[in-house]
Amino acid sequence: MTFLAWKSEYSVGIDSVDHEHREMIELVNALYDEMKNRRDRGSIEQFLGDIHATISAHFALEERVMKQAAYDQYEPHKDDHEELLDQIRELMDVYADDPDNGLPLLQERLSDWFANHFSSFDSRLHGKLDIPHH
Template sequence: MGLLHWEKRYSVGIAAVDHEHRELIELINRLYDEATSRGSKDAVLDFFGDLFKAISAHFALEERFMRERGYNQLIQHKNDHERLLDEIRDIMEDFEAGAGVNEQLLAQRLDAWFSRHFETHDARLHKALGAHPE
């Protein structure tokens, strides 16, 4: 079924960026499926690591784009990226500590994660500067 589903409110209006965001949602859904299917703890932690790397790479690309274009909201946007990465780390650490996956809490945290960031920071960035190169 999947944890997150693409919603129109996530769109920043730029096809390439929206595509990247859809790919991140797919990765999160695959992680969720793995974590809730009684897969091995090591496999789930490996998947968390892969997801974290993919999100970090996406953020690094955005931040480079913002620096190159002289985006005046770079610090605020980068700070939100750090907050989002901290949130993913917290979820990973909770899982590793044996808390398992609280499906409802994970859904709430990740939905808030996407909706707040996509609707505010990413929408403002891409409205001001357009698409970043892939």
């Protein structure tokens, strides 16, 4: 079973943005599979670092556009991005400490974030501003 399934309510109505969001979900799904199948610890740690970097780049772009446009919801939107990045960093620490604790933490925290952020913060943002994709 796939860990995070794409749902129509995640769509912000712009193909290029939805595509990037789907890619983020795919990365988290691949991480889930790797942890579940107890893949090599070093490669999972590396993968966690890559996911953090990819997601940070996506957020940085949105934040830059929001800031330039003096977007009214900049602060809460950025706070919600920080929340996920903190969770990924925490997952990295917890995993490094004891890999057995990685999967439960991933299951417990991350799925809610994706469900909420795309369908609330991001749909509002993309309805108002044009974010170039990378």
